[in-house]
Amino acid sequence: MDNTKRKVALQRRLPNLQKQVRELAVLCDVPACLVVYCPGEARPVVWPSPEAASEVVRRYRGLPDSEKFKSQLDGIDLLEQRNDKVRAKLAKVQQQCHDKETELVLLDFLTGRRKSFDDLPADLVASVESRVQNKLQAIKLRLQELRSGATPTLSPQPPPTSVGTSPVGTSPDSVNSSSTSK
Structure with missing residues (x-):
């Protein structure tokens, strides 16, 4: 120029x-x-x-x-700062990919498309095992909650306020289907 x-x-x-x-x-x-x-x-x-x-x-x-000079960056510091941000982003994306891959392997196994885990890398097998253990723990906790409240007290539902309305928490279809199935 x-x-x-x-x-x-x-x-x-x-x-x-x-x-x-x-x-x-x-x-x-x-x-x-x-x-x-x-x-x-x-x-x-x-x-x-x-x-x-x-x-x-x-x-x-x-x-x-x-x-x-506390916030002044020279060229090297600026590039290092940018590299750190890019590395953090990359690590996050890699973790998300690993999580999705774990979900897909688990889904393939549950739907019958996968018969074993023998062909998978050890870290992926460990992730699937961890995910299964977490889900089992959540199921056990939920079962305990349900068993501890085995006889829940039902609060009486208020009567309908006008014609054509259904009790709170139910839809008109569910009310009609329950009354026709009796």
């Missing part, structure tokens, strides 16, 4: 950049400034004013170095 095109691009984009800085300052209620040195210009473009920009820069320079 030649210098003329760069200068035209700068002149075209500079108002948008100023607008974005202004919006950031207003929306976030923070002091902000913009200083741009344009090639061939004696003075920089300063927003909102040279005095306001000087105050923001003065406040920044007054901060201790630990505060100035």
Whole structure:
């Protein structure tokens, strides 16, 4: 790109950049400034004013170095941070795939499409075993709940309030089918 095109691009984009800085300052209620040195210009473009920009820069320079650089990332740190995020996403997706694969193997076995687990990797067999153990435990707990309340007390149902309505918790079809099946 030649210098003329760069200068035209700068002149075209500079108002948008100023607008974005202004919006950031207003929306976030923070002091902000913009200083741009344009090639061939004696003075920089300063927003909102040279005095306001000087105050923001003065406040920044007054901060201790630990505060100035605590959120600053160099290229390597930025890439490491991105890699960590991608690795975390990958691990999550891999776990989801493993869970789905476990469900499919279990479903194949329950529907009769699979007769054994001999051809599966050991980690998948362990996952299926764990899933079966968890389901069995949940069934045992539910059975205990049901057995402990073997004689549940039924609360009387309120009478229908008007013609064509059914008791709470039942549909008109279930009421009709129960009365015709007797």
